[in-house]
Amino acid sequence: MNLYLVVEGAVVEVEAYKKWLTYVRPEMTLVSHISEIKDNNFSIISGYGYPQYYEVIKTAIEDVNRQGNIDRLLFIVDTESLTVAEKDREIRENVDIASCRADFRVVFQHFCIETWALANRRITPRQPQNQDLIEFRRAFDVLHEDPEELPDFPRRGWNRVKFAFRYLKLLLQERARLNYSKSNPEAILTEDYFNEIYARFKDTSHIRSFATFLDAVSTP
Amino acid sequence: MRIIEYSCKDSRDNWSFDKISFNGLNLLVGASATGKTRLLNTISNLALFITGARKSAATVWSIIFEAEGCRYQWDLATDDKTDIAGKVIKEKLIRTAGGKRKVIIDRTSEKFVFDGKELPKLSATESGVFLLKEESLIKPVFNEFQFILRRNFWSDELKSLENYHMSDQKIEKGLDQEDTLEKLFKMKVGLSYQLWLLKKFLPEKFIRITEYFKNVFPSIEAVSFEDLTKLLPNIAALKEIPAFCIKEAGNNKLIPLHELSSGMQKVLMVITDLLTLPKGAIYMLDEYENSLGINAIDFLPELLNENDLENQIFITSHHPYLINKIPVENWIVFHRKAAKVSVMQGKELARKFEKSRQQAFLQLINEPFYKEGIE
Numbered sequence: 001m002n003l004y005l006v007v008e009g010a011v012v013e014v015e016a017y018k019k020w021l022t023y024v025r026p027e028m029t030l031v032s033h034i035s036e037i038k039d040n041n042f043s044i045i046s047g048y049g050y051p052q053y054y055e056v057i058k059t060a061i062e063d064v065n066r067q068g069n070i071d072r073l074l075f076i077v078d079t080e081s082l083t084v085a086e087k088d089r090e091i092r093e094n095v096d097i098a099s100c101r102a103d104f105r106v107v108f109q110h111f112c113i114e115t116w117a118l119a120n121r122r123i124t125p126r127q128p129q130n131q132d133l134i135e136f137r138r139a140f141d142v143l144h145e146d147p148e149e150l151p152d153f154p155r156r157g158w159n160r161v162k163f164a165f166r167y168l169k170l171l172l173q174e175r176a177r178l179n180y181s182k183s184n185p186e187a188i189l190t191e192d193y194f195n196e197i198y199a200r201f202k203d204t205s206h207i208r209s210f211a212t213f214l215d216a217v218s219t220p
Numbered sequence: 221m222r223i224i225e226y227s228c229k230d231s232r233d234n235w236s237f238d239k240i241s242f243n244g245l246n247l248l249v250g251a252s253a254t255g256k257t258r259l260l261n262t263i264s265n266l267a268l269f270i271t272g273a274r275k276s277a278a279t280v281w282s283i284i285f286e287a288e289g290c291r292y293q294w295d296l297a298t299d300d301k302t303d304i305a306g307k308v309i310k311e312k313l314i315r316t317a318g319g320k321r322k323v324i325i326d327r328t329s330e331k332f333v334f335d336g337k338e339l340p341k342l343s344a345t346e347s348g349v350f351l352l353k354e355e356s357l358i359k360p361v362f363n364e365f366q367f368i369l370r371r372n373f374w375s376d377e378l379k380s381l382e383n384y385h386m387s388d389q390k391i392e393k394g395l396d397q398e399d400t401l402e403k404l405f406k407m408k409v410g411l412s413y414q415l416w417l418l419k420k421f422l423p424e425k426f427i428r429i430t431e432y433f434k435n436v437f438p439s440i441e442a443v444s445f446e447d448l449t450k451l452l453p454n455i456a457a458l459k460e461i462p463a464f465c466i467k468e469a470g471n472n473k474l475i476p477l478h479e480l481s482s483g484m485q486k487v488l489m490v491i492t493d494l495l496t497l498p499k500g501a502i503y504m505l506d507e508y509e510n511s512l513g514i515n516a517i518d519f520l521p522e523l524l525n526e527n528d529l530e531n532q533i534f535i536t537s538h539h540p541y542l543i544n545k546i547p548v549e550n551w552i553v554f555h556r557k558a559a560k561v562s563v564m565q566g567k568e569l570a571r572k573f574e575k576s577r578q579q580a581f582l583q584l585i586n587e588p589f590y591k592e593g594i595e
Contacts, residue, residue, distance in 0.1 A: 010585070032588050035575035045578065045586045056578065063576045 001025075001220065002069055003042040004034055004102070006060045007076040008053055010046045012113055012185040017044055017076065019189045024217050034063055037070060053077070054094045061100045073100055074216050076107040080161050084108045084209060105216040110148050110209035114164040117188045118147040119207045120196040123171045130174050136167050146206035221364035221500050222532045224284040224291070228262045231278040232301055234559040237262065239282075240552060241565055245524060247546045248536040249584065250554025251593025255561040256536040259554075260370060260504050263534075266296075270365040272350040277306030287364045287500065290317040294361075296347065299329075307344035313361070324357050325349070367405060367501035369493060373510055378485050382478040383410035384448050386459040395421045401498040411489055412477045416445055416462040418496065425496060432491045436519045437484060442467045444474065451476055464488075483516040494523060497531045509539040521545035540581040548573050548580050553587070557595040564589050 003021070007013035018030055021042055031041045045060065047053025057075050064070045075095070079087040087108055091097075097104045109116065124143040128134050140150050153163040165182075172178040178187040187193070201210045222244070229236035237259055248256040266281050268274035280297040293314045300306035313325040325348040326333040332342060335357060342351050353362040371377060385391075395403055400421050404414060419426040434440045448461035451474070455461070465474040466484075477485065490508065497503055509517045518541055524533065525545075537543055543551075551566035564587075573583045584590050 014586075033572045033576070033583070035572050045582070048582070048585070056582065059576075059578045063578065066577075067575070 001028070001040060001071050002037045003028070003072050003074060003217065004037065004060065004064055004070045005042060005044040005074045005076060006047050006053065006057050007044055008047055008049060008078055008109075009113070009182070010048055011183050013076060013109075014044050014046050015185050015189055016113060019191075020194050020213075021217055023191050023194045024214065025219075034060075034067060034070075037067070050077075050080075057095055061096070061104075064100060064102045068101075070102045071220070072103040072105055072216065074105050074107055076109065076213075078112040078161070079108050079110045079209075080112065081159065082111075084110050105212070107212045107216050108209045110207075111150075112161045112164055114161075114168045115147045115150065116197050116207055116210055117168050117193075118142045118150070118164060118171070119200040119210075120188075120193055121200060122196055123175045125171075125175055128174065130170065133170055133174055136163075136170065140167075142167065142171075146204075148207055148209060221285055221287045221367065221502060223263070223502070224286060225282075226263070226284075227282045228259075228266075229280045230262065231280075236560050238560070238562045240563050242532065242534075242552075243550050243566075244530075244532055245546065245550045246532070246534045247543065247551045247566075248534060248554065249538070249543060249551055250556075250590060252538070254554035254556045254593045256554050257372070257506055259561070260506060260534060260536070264368065264370050264504070267365045267368045269298075270347050270349050270362065272346065275305035275345055276347075277301070277304050279306075280310075285364075288360050290315050290360075292316075292361060305345045308347060311348045313349065313358075315357075325352075364500060367402075367498060368504070369405070369497070369501060370504040370506070371489070371493065371508070372506040373486070373508070378482055378489070381411040381485065381489055383412075384461045384463055384478075385409055385413040386457055386461050387413075387416070388459075392417065392420070399498075401496055404496065405498050405501060411485075411492065412445075412462060412464040414492065414496075415464050418492075419445070422496075429488075429492050429495050432495070432519070432523065433488050436487050436491075436515065439468045440466045441469050446474055446476070448476065483512050486512065487516050487519065490520065491523065494529060494533075497529070499530065502532045502534070504534040506536050507538070508535065509537060509542060514541065517541055518545075540579075543584065544579055544581045551584075553584070553590050555589050555593055555595075 005017055007017060022028060028040050028042050031037055031043050034043050037043055045056065047056035060073060064073050075091070077087065082090065088106065091106055121143055128137060139153060142150065150160050150164055152159050158166065169180045172180045172187045180187045197210065201207050223242050225239055225241050227237055227239045235258060237255065248259065250256055265274065265276065269276040276298040278298060278301045282295045284291065284293050295310060295312045297310040298306035299309045307329065308327060309329045311325050311327040315322045315324055324335060327348055332339045332348065334352060349358055349362050352358045391407065395417060404417060415426060430443045443464065443466050445462040446465050448463040449455050449457050451463060463476040465476045466480065467474055486508065490505065493503060508520065517539055521542060548570040549566045551569060553564040553569065555562050555564065569587070573580055576583060
C-alpha cells in the first residue's frame with residue numbers, strides 16, 4: 001500500500017507523521033519525493049499553511065493521478081476555529097475530490113495537532129507549581145476534559161489554537177524540561193508519546209478527530 | 221572564463237566544500253548559513269590571490285576552468301594556519317587543448333618547475349600565476365581572473381556606486397577602441413560616470429540599459445545627465461560632473477542617482493553590470509533581493525533568460541519568485557554538516573522534480589537535503 005500525505009505545517013506535521021505513521025504501519029517506509037513511491041512507501045509534502053495548501057492539494061491530485069501507484073491521498077489539516085463539519089464543507093468547496101483516482105481522505109486535526117498532543121496524560125502534573133500552568137488548568141483541565149473542547153483564552157488575547165500551543169509548551173517544559181516549538185517538535189515524536197495519545201483516544205471519549213488519522217492509515 | 225569544477229578547504233576554520241560542478245547560470249540555494257556566501261568568498265579570494273591583490277593562508281583549492289578554448293586544472297595550496305600570508309606548498313597548473321595535456325606549473329615548497337624548466341627561488345607567498353604573469357603560457361590565465369565581479373549588499377557597495385567623477389580626458393582616452401567593455405570593467409568608476417561613458421562610447425548599450433530600467437520602473441519618463449555643480453550649487457568643480465538623473469511622470473524635478481531609492485539603484489546597477497559584462501567575465505550576485513519589492517526582483521530572471529547571456533553567473537537567493545523562475549538544472553543546493561559543505565546538483569533534483577507538477581520552489585523547501593540544511 002502506498003500513501004501520499006499533504007500536511008498543513010512546514011515542520012511539526014511533517015516530522016510528526018514521518019514517525020507516527022510508522023508506529024501504526026511499521027512495514028511502510030518514508031521516501032523523500034512522490035516520484036520515489038514504489039511499494040509500501042509513503043511521502044509527505046507540506047502545503048505551507050492555509051490557504052496555500054489548497055493549491056498544493058489540487059496539484060497533488062494531478063500528481064497522484066499521473067503516477068497511478070498511490071492508493072490513498074491524505075489531506076491533513078487543522079480545523080482551527082471551525083467545526084469538523086464546517087472544515088469538511090470548506091474543503092469540498094475548494095477541492096474536486098471526485099477527480100482524485102486514489103482514495104482521498106481528510107485527516108482533521110481538531111483543532112490543531114497540539115490538541116492531540118495535549119491528550120498525553122503523563123505530561124500533566126497532578127499538582128502544578130508554575131503559576132501560569134495553575135492559571136491554564138483553572139481555565140481548562142486537559143487531564144480530565146477533552147482537549148478538543150479547549151476554549152479561547154481571552155485574558156491573554158489567545159484563540160484556542162494559540163492557547164493549545166502555549167499550554168503544551170508549558171506542560172512539556174514543566175514536566176520533562178523539554179522545549180517544544182514550531183521548529184522543534186522533537187518532544188511529541190516518540191513512540192511512547194504517540195502511544196499515550198492513542199491510549200487516551202481508546203480509553204476515553206476524547207480527541208475523536210484522532211480517528212480520522214487512524215482510519216486514513218488503516219489497512220484496506 | 222568558465223569554472224567547470226571547484227573544491228576548497230580552509231584549514232583556519234576547517235570549512236570545506238566538496239567538489240561542485242558549475243553551469244553557465246548557477247543559482248545557489250540553501251537554508252541560511254549553509255555556506256553559499258562563503259563559497260563565493262573563497263572564489264573571490266582565489267581570484268584576489270592570483271592577481272596579487274591579497275595573500276592567502278592555509279587554503280587548498282582545486283579548480284577546473286575553461287578559458288580561450290583551453291581547459292585548465294589548477295591545484296593550489298598555501299600553508300600556515302596563523303599567518304595571513306602563508307607560503308605556497310603546492311601548485312600545479314595543467315592545460316589541455318586539442319587533446320594535448322601540458323604541465324605549465326609544477327611547484328612544491330622545495331622546487332618550482334615552469335614549462336619543464338626549474339626556476340630559481342621566487343617569492344613563496346605569491347601564486348606562480350602572479351609571479352609569471354608576463355609569460356605567454358600564463359598570461360591568459362592571469363587575465364581571466366581579473367574579470368570576476370562580485371556584488372553584495374551588506375557592505376557600502378551602493379554608496380561607492382553613488383560616487384560622481386569629473387569628466388576626465390585621461391580616462392576617456394582609448395575607450396573608443398574594441399575593448400571598451402574590458403577597460404570599463406577594470407576602471408571600477410561610479411555608476412553615473414560609467415553610464416555617461418557608455419552613452420558616449422557605446423550608445424546602443426546605454427539605450428538598452430535605460431530602456432530596461434524604465435521597463436522595471438514605468439514611472440520613469442526620461443533619463444538624462446546633468447552637471448552636478450548645477451544641481452547642487454554648493455559643489456564647485458573645474459570640469460563638468462555628469463550626474464545620471466531620472467524624471468518621473470508628474471514631477472518636473474530631476475532626481476540624481478544618489479537621491480534614487482536603494483531599490484532603483486540596485487536595479488540600475490545590476491542591469492548595467494549584466495549588459496556590460498565583457499566576454500568571459502564572471503558575475504556573482506549575493507542575495508540581491510534583500511529589502512526589495514517584487515517589481516525590483518522579478519526583472520532579474522527575465523533579464524537572464526531574455527538576453528541569453530554568455531557569461532558565467534552565480535546568484536544566491538532565498539526568494540521563491542527568483543528560484544521558481546530559474547530552471548532546476550541551474551540550481552546548486554547547499555547542505556552543511558559541521559564545517560563540511562556538500563551540494564546537490566540541480567540536474568539530480570530536476571530528474572525528480574519534473575515528475576511532479578508542484579511548483580519547483582515548493583518541492584525544494586520540502587526536499588530533506590535543503591530542509592535539513594545544517595546538521
